Amino acid sequence: MVDHKDEILIQQYLLGDLEGPEREAFERRLRSEEELVRLLESYTTLSNGLQSLDDPEPPADLWARRIRPAIAEQLHGTTDRPGSVLSFLGTLRSLFLQPAVVVTAFVVVILGITLLLQQQFISPRQEDNYERAMSNIQKLRDQFLAELDTLAMEMERRKPMLSPELRKVYDQTLKDIDESIAKAERFYFAYPDNSDAVQFLFAAYEKKVEFIEQFKQLEPLSPEA
Amino acid sequence: MEEKLIERCKHGDVRAFEDIYNKYGSKLYGMCLRMSGNEADAEELMQEVFVILLSKIKAFRGDARFSTWLYRITVNTCISHLRKKKFKQVPLDDEIETSGSLRVAPAPMAHRESLKRGIAGLPAGYRAAVIMHDIQGLNHREIAEIMGISVGASKSQLFKARRKLRDYLNGAMPTTAGGS
Numbered sequence: 001m002v003d004h005k006d007e008i009l010i011q012q013y014l015l016g017d018l019e020g021p022e023r024e025a026f027e028r029r030l031r032s033e034e035e036l037v038r039l040l041e042s043y044t045t046l047s048n049g050l051q052s053l054d055d056p057e058p059p060a061d062l063w064a065r066r067i068r069p070a071i072a073e074q075l076h077g078t079t080d081r082p083g084s085v086l087s088f089l090g091t092l093r094s095l096f097l098q099p100a101v102v103v104t105a106f107v108v109v110i111l112g113i114t115l116l117l118q119q120q121f122i123s124p125r126q127e128d129n130y131e132r133a134m135s136n137i138q139k140l141r142d143q144f145l146a147e148l149d150t151l152a153m154e155m156e157r158r159k160p161m162l163s164p165e166l167r168k169v170y171d172q173t174l175k176d177i178d179e180s181i182a183k184a185e186r187f188y189f190a191y192p193d194n195s196d197a198v199q200f201l202f203a204a205y206e207k208k209v210e211f212i213e214q215f216k217q218l219e220p221l222s223p224e225a
Numbered sequence: 226m227e228e229k230l231i232e233r234c235k236h237g238d239v240r241a242f243e244d245i246y247n248k249y250g251s252k253l254y255g256m257c258l259r260m261s262g263n264e265a266d267a268e269e270l271m272q273e274v275f276v277i278l279l280s281k282i283k284a285f286r287g288d289a290r291f292s293t294w295l296y297r298i299t300v301n302t303c304i305s306h307l308r309k310k311k312f313k314q315v316p317l318d319d320e321i322e323t324s325g326s327l328r329v330a331p332a333p334m335a336h337r338e339s340l341k342r343g344i345a346g347l348p349a350g351y352r353a354a355v356i357m358h359d360i361q362g363l364n365h366r367e368i369a370e371i372m373g374i375s376v377g378a379s380k381s382q383l384f385k386a387r388r389k390l391r392d393y394l395n396g397a398m399p400t401t402a403g404g405s
Contacts, residue, residue, distance in 0.1 A: 007388065008384065011383075011384050011387065015365075015380065017380075042391055042395070043387065043391065046387060046390060046391050046394065047359060047387075049336075049337070049340050050340060050355065050359035050360055050390075051359060051360070051362075052337070053259075053337060053340060053341070053360050055251050055252055055254070055255030055360070055361065056254065056255055056258055057251060057254070058250050058251065058254035058267075058268075058271065059264075059268070062250075062254070062268060062271060063243060063246050063247075063250070066268055066271070066272045067242075067246060067271060067272055067275045068239060068242075068243065070272045070275065070276050071239055071242055071275055071276065071279055072239065074276050074279050074280070075237055075239070075279070145240075178233075178238075178240075181238075181240070182233065182236055182237070182238040182240075185237075185238065185239055185240075186236075186237050186238075189237070189239070
């Protein structure tokens with residue numbers, strides 16, 4: 001007759017927690033007690049069955065359909081609230097780190113504020129157009145991101161063929177461009193309906209595409225490359 | 226490598242979150258789906274996990290492994306979700322036998338569907354333990370860290386979960402050696 005204690009022993013045995021004399025005693029019992037063997041088998045079967053349940057893959061579009069928009073909304077609503085003085089200063093501060101973009105950023109901010117003020121008078125028909133425009137921007141952005149992913153993966157495959165110096169240049173430049181993209185994305189999520197913010201973002205993506213494309217031309221590497 | 230990814234997340238880089246999704250999404254979705262029992266809720270949970278990740282990432286100091294920390298967010302989100310929704314459970318016996326003889330002969334094989342139904346009927350904590358240990362292959366130390374419990378408590382959760390599952394399967398499936 002097996003009981004609750006035996007069940008604990010079986011689970012300990014399966015987890016490898018039963019050692020020394022306890023394990024030997026348990027294994028001796030297994031040789032003579034049929035009911036104990038059956039109970040052990042039932043737990044082994046259960047364990048094997050559970051291990052055969054693989055992790056299901058999430059839907060292919062889950063990121064694009066639900067998670068990315070939710071993150072964007074969160075960034076828009078809390079981190080970079082449009083019109084917020086802190087957000088405005090924070091954005092300016094990060095952009096001022098790169099003098100080349102400060103003038104553009106200033107113009108973009110002014111235009112953004114103007115656009116936001118104009119939006120208070122948007123008619124329902126204009127709202128439809130607005131939704132369509134935002135949807136088109138999102139689609140274009142998705143296309144850019146997909147293209148960048150493909151290019152980046154292709155370059156990762158080719159990188160081992162580059163000289164160490166070129167690899168270093170590639171990695172460093174790509175890092176700089178990625179930082180610019182991150183800034184542009186923050187700006188875009190703060191002002192998603194600002195045409196200059198959108199252009200700023202796509203210009204950053206384009207820069208990365210151009211850079212990788214140019215680098216691809218260097219391959220296969222010649223000494224002059 | 227992961228440190229850079231986390232830094233980019235802290236700076237609000239959406240692509241970094243996407244990288245995290247690509248790296249851990251499958252495991253997290255598996256957890257969400259098995260915890261919630263349906264795809265719609267699993268998607269909602271995944272969205273919630275990433276929104277929480279975004280809001281908490283700046284507080285991540287690297288005291289624990291990032292994957293453990295992310296798992297903890299996921300498990301807590303799932304458990305909280307189940308509590309909020311008062312999730313409908315497949316009726317299993319609530320009482321776990323603590324003494325006396327066992328009532329059922331072993332099932333010949335554990336059918337997947339029965340197993341899934343059995344898992345869906347477990348209380349949230351047991352469910353999380355069995356998913357993490359038996360399906361996703363985490364060890365008790367990792368589970369304890371994720372769930373904020375001791376290793377002993379993790380083993381106990383798993384023990385009780387398996388026992389309930391075994392009882393459920395023996396009741397739900399034909400056996401070779403007779404029923405209860």
